[in-house]
Amino acid sequence: MLRRRDFIKAALAGISTLSLHPLGWSHSDSSSSWLWSAVDDAQGHQILGYQPATGEHFRIGVSERCHSGCRRPGHPQVALFARRPGRSFHVLDANERREITRIEARSGYHFYGHGTYSPDGRYLYATANRIHDGAGLISVFDAEQGYSLHGDIDLAGIGPHELRLMPDGETLAIGLGGIRTHPDYDRVKLNLDDMAPALLLVDRRSGTILERHAPSHHQLSCRHLDIAPDGSVIAGYQFQGPAWERRPLLAFRSPQGTYNEISLPDELTDELRHYIASIAIAPDAHRALATAPRGHRALLLDLDDGRLVASHSLRDAAGALPDRQGGFWVSSGLGAIYRVPGDGSAPQQLEALNLSWDNHLS
Amino acid sequence: MNYAFVSQHLGRFGLAAILLATAPLVAASEQAPARDRWHEAIGEGYSQLATETQALATHASNYCETSSSESRATLEASWLDAYQSWQRVRFVNFGPIEQQSRAWQIQFWPDRKNLVGRKVENWLKADTSPSIEAIANDSVAIQGFPAMEYLLFDERLSEPGALAEPKACDLLLAISTHLAATTQALQHDWQTFGEHYRDTQSYTAATLEAGFQTLDTLETKRLAQPIGLAGSAANAYLAEAWRSERSIKLIAASLVGLDDIFLPGLRTLLNDAGQQRLADTFAEALDDARRQANQMGAGLAPALEDPDAFADLQRLYINVGQLNRLSREVVTALGLTRGFNSSDGD
Numbered sequence: 001m002l003r004r005r006d007f008i009k010a011a012l013a014g015i016s017t018l019s020l021h022p023l024g025w026s027h028s029d030s031s032s033s034w035l036w037s038a039v040d041d042a043q044g045h046q047i048l049g050y051q052p053a054t055g056e057h058f059r060i061g062v063s064e065r066c067h068s069g070c071r072r073p074g075h076p077q078v079a080l081f082a083r084r085p086g087r088s089f090h091v092l093d094a095n096e097r098r099e100i101t102r103i104e105a106r107s108g109y110h111f112y113g114h115g116t117y118s119p120d121g122r123y124l125y126a127t128a129n130r131i132h133d134g135a136g137l138i139s140v141f142d143a144e145q146g147y148s149l150h151g152d153i154d155l156a157g158i159g160p161h162e163l164r165l166m167p168d169g170e171t172l173a174i175g176l177g178g179i180r181t182h183p184d185y186d187r188v189k190l191n192l193d194d195m196a197p198a199l200l201l202v203d204r205r206s207g208t209i210l211e212r213h214a215p216s217h218h219q220l221s222c223r224h225l226d227i228a229p230d231g232s233v234i235a236g237y238q239f240q241g242p243a244w245e246r247r248p249l250l251a252f253r254s255p256q257g258t259y260n261e262i263s264l265p266d267e268l269t270d271e272l273r274h275y276i277a278s279i280a281i282a283p284d285a286h287r288a289l290a291t292a293p294r295g296h297r298a299l300l301l302d303l304d305d306g307r308l309v310a311s312h313s314l315r316d317a318a319g320a321l322p323d324r325q326g327g328f329w330v331s332s333g334l335g336a337i338y339r340v341p342g343d344g345s346a347p348q349q350l351e352a353l354n355l356s357w358d359n360h361l362s
Numbered sequence: 363m364n365y366a367f368v369s370q371h372l373g374r375f376g377l378a379a380i381l382l383a384t385a386p387l388v389a390a391s392e393q394a395p396a397r398d399r400w401h402e403a404i405g406e407g408y409s410q411l412a413t414e415t416q417a418l419a420t421h422a423s424n425y426c427e428t429s430s431s432e433s434r435a436t437l438e439a440s441w442l443d444a445y446q447s448w449q450r451v452r453f454v455n456f457g458p459i460e461q462q463s464r465a466w467q468i469q470f471w472p473d474r475k476n477l478v479g480r481k482v483e484n485w486l487k488a489d490t491s492p493s494i495e496a497i498a499n500d501s502v503a504i505q506g507f508p509a510m511e512y513l514l515f516d517e518r519l520s521e522p523g524a525l526a527e528p529k530a531c532d533l534l535l536a537i538s539t540h541l542a543a544t545t546q547a548l549q550h551d552w553q554t555f556g557e558h559y560r561d562t563q564s565y566t567a568a569t570l571e572a573g574f575q576t577l578d579t580l581e582t583k584r585l586a587q588p589i590g591l592a593g594s595a596a597n598a599y600l601a602e603a604w605r606s607e608r609s610i611k612l613i614a615a616s617l618v619g620l621d622d623i624f625l626p627g628l629r630t631l632l633n634d635a636g637q638q639r640l641a642d643t644f645a646e647a648l649d650d651a652r653r654q655a656n657q658m659g660a661g662l663a664p665a666l667e668d669p670d671a672f673a674d675l676q677r678l679y680i681n682v683g684q685l686n687r688l689s690r691e692v693v694t695a696l697g698l699t700r701g702f703n704s705s706d707g708d
Contacts, residue, residue, distance in 0.1 A: 040702070067708055083708055084708060113708060184475055184477060185466075185477070185501070185502065185503075186466075186472075188463050188466045188502055189463055190463075192461075192462055192463065193462075241461075242458070242461060242551070242554075242555070243456065243457045243458065243460065243461075243555055243558065243559075244457075244554060244555045244557070244558035244559075270558065270561070270562045271562060271563060271564050272564075273456075273562070273564055273565075273568070275707065277703060277707055293701065293702075293703035293704040293707055294564060294568070294701075294704050294707070295564050296564065296567070296701075296704065315701075315704075316701045316702055316703055316704045317703075318702070318703045333701055333702025333703040333704065334700075334701070334702065356702035356703075357702075358702075358703065359703050359707055359708055
């Protein structure tokens, strides 16, 4: 596990990466202080821009429920992806508060709801499904060419979900859920007996699979993750097996590439009902946060040793994002947004909006 | 549900139990905690489902041996009985029903692309008859009640004796046997799941959510969409069981299940929260909806053409809408809130 000394070294080494993280816009640009989330409200499906410091917010209507998003480095743009089986993604201009383009999936493909940009903001990497054979792909779009399709990376696996860029700017970390679905069959899981989930590390240029870490059970679907500046990865699982079995729901990939699952207290594991939604890492606080909407919990972990620092009761806990002040923003499907301090003290509710925040904050 | 709520709830429970015990009309089982009641009631529902799907497989076998009109009538009645017993427990969307996509195996719906029809037709045209294993390994669209409904009621097999043809009968037998095995495993696994369910507090909220989600689906998907109250024209093909014209029979069975299986645990929670009146109001509204559905014709499509029957359909829709409004009151009274990501995450 990560030691404090290593962490500080890594944090220093990662400063340039860190500065890219909050949109890559200058701090004087007010748009860097905005959060983005897919939401549902009385009007239907929306994308929400929200500024925690002021509570200011605005919504942009979309035709389908969206899931997660990512910020384009060096540009005031945010891409938000339709929820799987998603047919499109939306690119917003954060300053102008409007959608600037909407990109449809090719016929025969759909998105899984997550994406990430290259450090220079040129390429957008999106997890996708080639429907006829269920091949898990990363579709690469060229943002400088109107988001035209640049190519696909074949992941030799099924059901890629969240992906993020490692601190080297070259390697993608991907949660490969392992679950085959087909749009004709709604969200029916078609291969529960022979799932092969993994945490993958893939070279974003060559497509070479550099690391493949399999969870301890083939029905532990590895979906969501975040990455620390030293290359540590925390991944969250969703177990597809019997509800009464007890399985680990979090895993840690060290900067050296070793992979270990994190044990939580048995009673807590049971309450989470096999479901982790969002993972966020706050390097400044040395903490990771995982949301568990079915267990109505936000879990705070120590990045050094995976120790459980706090398990906050937080109803329908959904999205999580580091606030860059030692804590996290956490949203709830029931409308509230919270600040969860990194020291383990109780969540503070900022505001309750009359809407449902979807599972991720960007 | 948060822990503070649970401990408060349990803390008051002792007193509530003493008060209830002095009331002669309240059954002793009324004092059991909600999850105990739910576990038992759902277990009985699953047991009935397993029994009736086993009977359905037997009646399918009898029909294929005799192909008499009597055995055909028995088979159709048995299919509906078993399908209704599934509707009674269909609100349970957690636990063993999630294994192997069992809910989808038992009832693939909605089916906007007619995958059920296509899958059945593929098997009827195939060179070989399907084994039970072949059905188990095929799509969920071929594994449940809707595929049997196609064989029993679709106009494609309306010629006398069409279902008695060996290929159709083999398919009927394979599907019904697989369905019986699925529901038997479900019943067994529910017992295995019992201790975990009773010991895990978040299942109280999950069970409430499941019941209320079913009311929501009843109003919006099973009624409003096919009868044209969801912003587009009426379309009877969007109803469940349109081939057999048994859509209302299925809705009635869902309401019976909510009444018999879901309500007792809910009442336990509401009584304990000092909300007996709300529990009574909810029970009365559920009873109204149940009686309304029971006095209607079996199918939804005929009611779209008949003004009197359509008025009945609208009345049922209003009854279910009233239940949904009350469910929001119940959630508030219990200090809970309906989930969003907790019930349908990604």
